[in-house]
Amino acid sequence: MHRVPGYLAALGCAIILSQQAKAQDLAPQYTKLGTFEGKLAGEPVRLVAVYDAEYDHSGLNLISVFGKPGLAIMARNVDAQGQLSRPTMTLSVGPVSPDGEAYEITEARLMDDQGRKRPLRARAENGTARLESFSYDETGTLSLELSLDLTRVEREGGQYTPVEGAANVLLSGRFEGKLR
Known part of the structure; x- marks a missing residue:
């Protein structure tokens, strides 16, 4: 059995972590508004x-549901070049009743490599x-x-x-952010 010296193992971990951190560095036109961290199909x-200054578009918006505040959230992966990529998660969160x-999450969608025409979807109603x-x-937090x-x-x-024969995918985690 070959043993890897401790300093090489630590160096390897540092390189992997720096690559993950590098993949989260945003291109200059983007301002981070919030982060979702969790598990998708058991994987981190x-x-x-983000707020995209080039297109004046926000991925975190206040909406009105029953006259009460609700939220529309779009969170995306960030690639190694700092650009937004898939998967893309969209959530609509609103009050259950007028009071x-x-x-509840009224609707959630996840667009992966199969795109907008074949997203993964979940709804509160079912x-x-x-x-x-x-x-x-x-404060908008x-x-x-x-x-x-x-x-x-x-x-x-x-x-x-529903696509017949397609397996369901579990997504769980936490989103934290602040409206701008």
Whole structure:
């Protein structure tokens, strides 16, 4: 059995971690608004919500649901060049009822290599999207924990149909961010 000297193992870990950190350095047109960290199909995943100055587009938006604040979140992978890439997670979070006491994920989608026409999808109405915790304050700071049982669907004409034989994918984790 070959043993790797401790300093070489540490150097290897440092190189791997620096590559992961490098992959999260954003291109100059992007400002990070929030980060999602969790597990996708059992593997670690880190996605960021950004403000894109070039297109004046925010991945973290306040919306109104029943006259109460809700959120639209788009978080994406960042490639080695600092550009946004797939997977892309979109979440709609809003109050369950007009009293605004409890919140839920009304819809979640994950676009991977199969794109917008065949996303993975979860919804509160069928129990596949669960909001484990949620907080939002007057400064625009928010935090949420989620658990999604995503189903592969095919989109045609605004309708989503489950793809027969496609395995569900689990996504869980925590998003923290601040509206700008």
